[in-house]
Amino acid sequence: NAGVTQTPKFQVLKTGQSMTLQCAQDMNHEYMSWYRQDPGMGLRLIHYSVGAGITDQGEVPNGYNVSRSTTEDFPLRLLSAAPSQTSVYFCASSRARGNTEAFFGQGTRLTVV
Amino acid sequence: GENVEQHPSTLSVQEGDSAVIKCTYSDSASNYFPWYKQELGKRPQLIIDIRSNVGEKKDQRIAVTLNKTAKHFSLHITETQPEDSAVYFCAPGDTGNQFYFGTGTSLTVIP
Numbered sequence: 001n002a003g004v005t006q007t008p009k010f011q012v013l014k015t016g017q018s019m020t021l022q023c024a025q026d027m028n029h030e031y032m033s034w035y036r037q038d039p040g041m042g043l044r045l046i047h048y049s050v051g052a053g054i055t056d057q058g059e060v061p062n063g064y065n066v067s068r069s070t071t072e073d074f075p076l077r078l079l080s081a082a083p084s085q086t087s088v089y090f091c092a093s094s095r096a097r098g099n100t101e102a103f104f105g106q107g108t109r110l111t112v113v
Numbered sequence: 114g115e116n117v118e119q120h121p122s123t124l125s126v127q128e129g130d131s132a133v134i135k136c137t138y139s140d141s142a143s144n145y146f147p148w149y150k151q152e153l154g155k156r157p158q159l160i161i162d163i164r165s166n167v168g169e170k171k172d173q174r175i176a177v178t179l180n181k182t183a184k185h186f187s188l189h190i191t192e193t194q195p196e197d198s199a200v201y202f203c204a205p206g207d208t209g210n211q212f213y214f215g216t217g218t219s220l221t222v223i224p
Contacts, residue, residue: 033212040122042202042216043157058211090156098206099145099164104156 002026006091006105013081013112021076021108023091031097032074033058034066036087037107043090049074050097081112115140119203119215126193127223134218136203137185143205146179146186151200151217160201161188193222 004025013019025032033048045058049068063085065077074093078085091105116139126132136146147162163170163177163186170177174193179186186205190197203215 035214040216043214045211045213048211094212098211101147101159101162102149102157102204102212104158106156 004091004093004103004105006089006108008108009106011108011110013078013110015081015083015112017081019078019081021078021089021091021110023074023076023105024072025074025093025103026072027093027095027103028071029093029095029103030071031095032068032091032093033102034064034074034076035090035092036060036085037090038087046076046089048097078110083112086110086112115143115205115211115213117203117205117213117215119201119218121218122216123219123221125221125223128193128195130193132188132190132193132197132220132222134188134201134203134220135185136187136205136215138203138205138213139184140205140207141184142207143184144207146177146203146205148175148177148188149202149204149214151202153199157202190220193220195222195224198222 007022030051034046035043047066049055089108092102094100094102118137144165149157150160151157176189200217204212206212
């Protein structure tokens with residue numbers, strides 16, 4: 001049982017490039033989400049999904065897209081990378097929305113130069 | 114959305130002393146009150162949680178207390194050890210709503 005698997009672990013992008021951060025979970029969780037973590041600002045919600053085919057915006061969605069074609073996968077796309085998107089990104093899943101334990105992936109440290 | 118505040122933002126204690134971190138929230142509908150620990154370079158992991166029908170929960174050296182009337186809950190760590198050094202996050206939530214994470218408390222346990 002792998003839990004939440006997130007790739008890559010590190011990435012350097014040039015301004016304007018695009019990329020996809022992968023996230024997969026094998027716990028059959030309905031709820032999945034993406035956070036970014038910046039120093040002193042905690043974990044801020046980017047996008048979330050309550051099930052396959054359903055996604056919605058969080059606190060800081062600009063510059064990011066998501067899709068949820070299967071229960072297991074929830075990729076995050078950076079459309080045109082900007083230095084302000086330099087951050088650590090975490091994918092998380094939970095059995096339900098808001099009132100059960102969240103399981104996190106290992107994180108992706110992204111640097112945009 | 115939920116307004117979550119954590120205090121203090123940094124905390125240093127001597128090994129063996131106790132540490133207390135407080136989380137205040139604004140949404141009276143919140144009914145789930147977890148605490149996550151994040152060690153340096155690692156992912157956040159749940160260490161203890163409590164639901165609104167319980168006032169206190171204890172697991173060995175850690176405990177969580179809840180005051181729903183005042184809308185705050187606290188993490189208590191007793192007999193602190195160097196491995197307790199980490200960033201701690203609260204994330205109050207309720208059914209059908211999001212997790213709203215606090216900004217974190219960096220705890221340093223001095224040997």
